[in-house]
Amino acid sequence: xxxxxxxxxxxxxxxxxxxxxxxxxxxxxxxxxxxxxxxxxxxxxxxxxxxxxxxxxxxxxxxxxxxxxxxxxxxxxxxxxxxxxxxxxxxxxxxxxxxxxxxxxxxxxxxxxxxxxxxxxxxxxxxxxxxxxxxxxxxxxxxxxxxxxxxxxxxxxxxxxxxxxxxxxxxxxxxxxxxxxxxxxxxxxxxxxxxxxxxxxxxxxxxxxxxxxxxxxxxxxxxxxxxxxxxxxxxxxxxxxxxxxxxxxxxxxxxxxxxxxxxxxxxxxxxxxxxxxxxxxxxxxxxxxxxxxxxxxxxxxxxxxxxxxxxxxxxxxxxxxxxxxxxxxxxxxxxxxxxxxxxxxxxxxxxx
Numbered sequence: 001x002x003x004x005x006x007x008x009x010x011x012x013x014x015x016x017x018x019x020x021x022x023x024x025x026x027x028x029x030x031x032x033x034x035x036x037x038x039x040x041x042x043x044x045x046x047x048x049x050x051x052x053x054x055x056x057x058x059x060x061x062x063x064x065x066x067x068x069x070x071x072x073x074x075x076x077x078x079x080x081x082x083x084x085x086x087x088x089x090x091x092x093x094x095x096x097x098x099x100x101x102x103x104x105x106x107x108x109x110x111x112x113x114x115x116x117x118x119x120x121x122x123x124x125x126x127x128x129x130x131x132x133x134x135x136x137x138x139x140x141x142x143x144x145x146x147x148x149x150x151x152x153x154x155x156x157x158x159x160x161x162x163x164x165x166x167x168x169x170x171x172x173x174x175x176x177x178x179x180x181x182x183x184x185x186x187x188x189x190x191x192x193x194x195x196x197x198x199x200x201x202x203x204x205x206x207x208x209x210x211x212x213x214x215x216x217x218x219x220x221x222x223x224x225x226x227x228x229x230x231x232x233x234x235x236x237x238x239x240x241x242x243x244x245x246x247x248x249x250x251x252x253x254x255x256x257x258x259x260x261x262x263x264x265x266x267x268x269x270x271x272x273x274x275x276x277x278x279x280x281x282x283x284x285x286x287x288x289x290x291x292x293x294x295x296x297x298x299x300x301x302x303x304x305x306x307x308x309x310x311x312x313x314x315x316x317x318x319x320x321x322x323x324x325x326x327x328x329x330x331x332x333x334x335x336x337x338x339x340x341x342x343x344x345x346x347x348x349x350x351x352x
Contacts, residue, residue, distance in 0.1 A: 034112040040099035062103025146217035180219035189236015315339035
């Protein structure tokens with residue numbers, strides 16, 4: 001499929017289809033990585049199985065018939081799928097999709113989409129704290145290996161512990177073969193990256209780095225020596241996360257998880273109340289009966305609606321946002337657990 005056509009489909013998704021409409025502009029370039037586009041001709045047949053997180057299926061153009069357990073459900077786009085996409089069943093169940101007309105459908109990885117939404121909501125919370133510059137750095141390090149290794153609830157703390165460092169033209173930031181001592185984000189100026197292949201006699205210039213480029217995360221995570229040399233081409237500035245801080249946060253575990261079976265018993269006994277921190281559209285689509293609903297992005301300003309004399313279990317779709325919510329509430333004196341696997345792994349009663 002042509003890049004122009006893919007771009008047009010992504011634009012329609014992010015402008016008109018929930019939950020893509022919840023994403024910030026910084027996340028939009030990542031959308032093509034979490035979707036698969038199917039351009040079907042009339043009467044063409046496709047079989048699909050759901051993923052771990054029960055993936056979404058959107059109809060962009062045309063009409064399809066979805067056959068599941070002998071029953072047929074017709075979906076037309078965008079009217080039928082615009083506000084409530086079709087949910088593919090579990091990975092062990094296959095559905096048959098028949099193109100009633102020429103059509104375009106999109107399958108979205110719900111796990112990865114939930115991760116993007118979680119990242120955005122965490123950035124919104126940071127803005128509430130009055131630190132928009134931290135939010136900017138969060139977007140820059142979004143895909144770095146170092147930050148992917150951190151527990152969700154410690155992202156913001158790690159970024160706030162990064163410090164600025166002025167650098168000069170010609171200065172070497174890291175050298176090939178050195179022990180990794182930090183992770184870096186270039187925020188001003190430019191730098192050159194040099195490396196050596198197995199058969200190279202001299203270092204080869206690999207790439208130029210510009211503001212927003214990050215480096216040093218691979219060696220920091222692997223514990224192996226640096227594989228390249230980075231030298232400044234002009235005066236500039238770096239944001240630096242020291243190795244010891246990174247290791248401290250990796251080892252730090254404050255959020256306690258509770259399995260669905262244990263949570264069910266606690267809720268039935270009245271020992272704890274359930275707190276749903278997903279966004280309103282997700283809650284309206286499906287939720288656990290009796291849950292209190294406060295979106296993560298509103299938690300700090302609506303915390304007064306909760307009772308500190310009570311105990312809670314926080315949940316989201318898969319656990320990332322509830323971990324953040326749990327840490328926020330724990331830091332203000334609440335007794336909170338995070339539901340392991342979130343609504344995704346909840347095998348008990350749900351309602352629309």
